[in-house]
Amino acid sequence: MRATTRLGIMGGTFDPLHLGHLVTAEEALVQFNLDRVVFMPAGRPARKTDEDVTPAEHRYLMTVIGTAANPDFEVSRMEIDRPGVTYTVDTLNALRDVHGPHAELFFITGADAVWDIVGWKDAERFSGLATFIAATRPGYDLDAARNVHAEELARIDIHFIEVPALAISSTDIRRRVAERRPIRYLVPEAVAAYIQKYRLYREARQT
Secondary structure (H helix, E strand, C coil): CCCCCEEEEEEECCCCCCHHHHHHHHHHHHHCCCCEEEEEECCCEHHHCCCCCCCHHHHHHHHHHHHCCCCCEEECCHHHHCCCCECHHHHHHHHHHHHCCCCEEEEEEEHHHHCCHHHCCCHHHHHHCCEEEEEECCCCCHHHHHHHHHHHHCCCCEEEEECHHHHCCHHHHHHHHHCCCCCECCECHHHHHHHHHCCCCCCCCCC
8 A cells, every 4th residue: 555645736716616627636636646636725826916816715615615526625724824925835835744754745737827837936946845737728839838938947847737628717707707697517516506695706807
């Protein structure tokens, strides 16, 4: 029996959680033989401090109800309970303290976000903290993107997976709700019901 824990961390704003997030987490779970995937809703995302983000408690609860049916998924309050701006390096260090030096951490995010990784706080420390799994949409010119960013990302362990459901986006879902258009089959039914109950996303945003 394998003694080392292989832990996936699904980082994101989850505003709202949608089926693309769930498919990505499941694909990473299987491809990388992870023990479980922890969804980590951001508190105050460092890259979105100037954007209108839904309150963290709503985003956390939508993530909880949207992942509840999968026993391999769990949701952490670590980032939303931490005061101040959310930085990935702080989360990875905290998870390393909790799970010990022998745990293998896999941080799952979108490929578009990975290209900005060299600008993240203490990015030079990532190589010793986690392996990065970058999810791409079908048709994404991955080779071209790799060539552009090859030098900057050479020190970071990054693997890529293609996820068809990533054509779904939180931005489009928010826009659909504001325009009174359907979001069924884009988000879990329980998340759609939560959005309706609390009248989220009724006003259009710029982002």
